[in-house]
Amino acid sequence: MPELPDVEGFREVLNSCARGRRVLRVEVRDTGVLRGVSATRLQREVEGRRLGRPRRHGKLLVAPVDDGPALVWHFGMTGALLCTRTDDPLHAHDRIVFALDGEQQLRYRDQRKLQGVRLAATPGAVEQILAGLGPDALGIERQEFVALLARRRGTVKSVLMDQSAIAGLGNLLSDEILWRARVAPERPARDLGEGEARRVFTAMRRVLAASVRAACVPPRRTWLTGHRDDEPACPRCGADLRSRRVAGRRTVWCPHCQH
Incomplete structure (x- = not known):
């Protein structure tokens, strides 16, 4: 199961692969990893916008999108983020593919689909998602x-x-x-x-x-x-x-x- 170090690694993947890049297309290959958002709304809110600086709290990863919304990942037992080129073969467990400018893709891969991706409409909605968590293990004194x-x-x-x-x-x-x-x-x-x-x-x-x-x-x-x-x-x-x-x-x- 991904724990804090794994999610910190995914944050680095997201930061190096997608930060500042425009999302050209969102391909939802399996709606079973969407939590509280439809594929249509995810595409409407994310396509054409740039991803900002990601941050992690505990096992959750947050990626702000231009103009307010944010993607929130909970990786469950088998989730992972990968940075690929557009011509790399798709994996059977690639559930969501974010096509980015610069011929790169950010892929959410998850075999068991126990958790997944949320869309928080505002910064306040992000904080509401994080409100039930204790202090981050790396930050607690x-x-x-x-x-x-x-x-x-x-x-x-x-x-x-x-x-x-x-x-x-x-x-x-x-x-x-x-x-x-x-x-x-x-x-x-x-x-x-x-x-x-x-x-x-x-x-x-x-x-x-x-x-x-x-x-x-x-x-x-x-x-x-x-x-x-x-x-x-x-x-x-x-x-x-x-x-x-x-x-x-x-x-x-x-x-x-x-x-």
């Missing part, structure tokens, strides 16, 4: 983060994954962060000591910094992500990893390292 954990019910992993608490973290990032911080995912968030909460914050910042550079959560051999599927051994201590569902998602952790 340490003191705010520690206070947030102290007042939230539920396990620390469920809080990290709750987009209304902190926006941008998903399953892989949360497991990696807690493994780095040596905190068990099922610990109640508000039971963490201040030192433990600070360790989680520091781990989050470091994991995000490396992941944003890679535009994904990298499956490195020194990371938990490099061992969670093929080698069930902790890359730090060699103990057997454990796996079960926490916060509704498959969770991997080291019972020897994480307490």
Whole structure:
């Protein structure tokens, strides 16, 4: 599933491929990825206009369009943005194609179509869409983060994954962060000591910094992500990893390292 680093990568794709370019044509190849907007309205509002500087908040990506409206992407499980040339073959899962001046295309590709694209008519409508999200995981300050954990019910992993608490973290990032911080995912968030909460914050910042550079959560051999599927051994201590569902998602952790 795309998480904050993936969406930051899509922001870079959008910025380099489409920012400042005029949209010549919008081809909606599958209306199943449209959310709250028809294909006809999307074409009417976007064709002939230029795309502005994109911004990301959590897992959402916003691209303003001339004169007020904005495209808002939620990538769900399998969504992605790609920059192609007009003569590149179409992929079976290319759902929307934005033909741009300069013989380039911006393509929204999505296999499972669990989320998709919205059109916000005004800047206020954009803010309304973002209103239910917590602070972005890259922007939250340490003191705010520690206070947030102290007042939230539920396990620390469920809080990290709750987009209304902190926006941008998903399953892989949360497991990696807690493994780095040596905190068990099922610990109640508000039971963490201040030192433990600070360790989680520091781990989050470091994991995000490396992941944003890679535009994904990298499956490195020194990371938990490099061992969670093929080698069930902790890359730090060699103990057997454990796996079960926490916060509704498959969770991997080291019972020897994480307490």
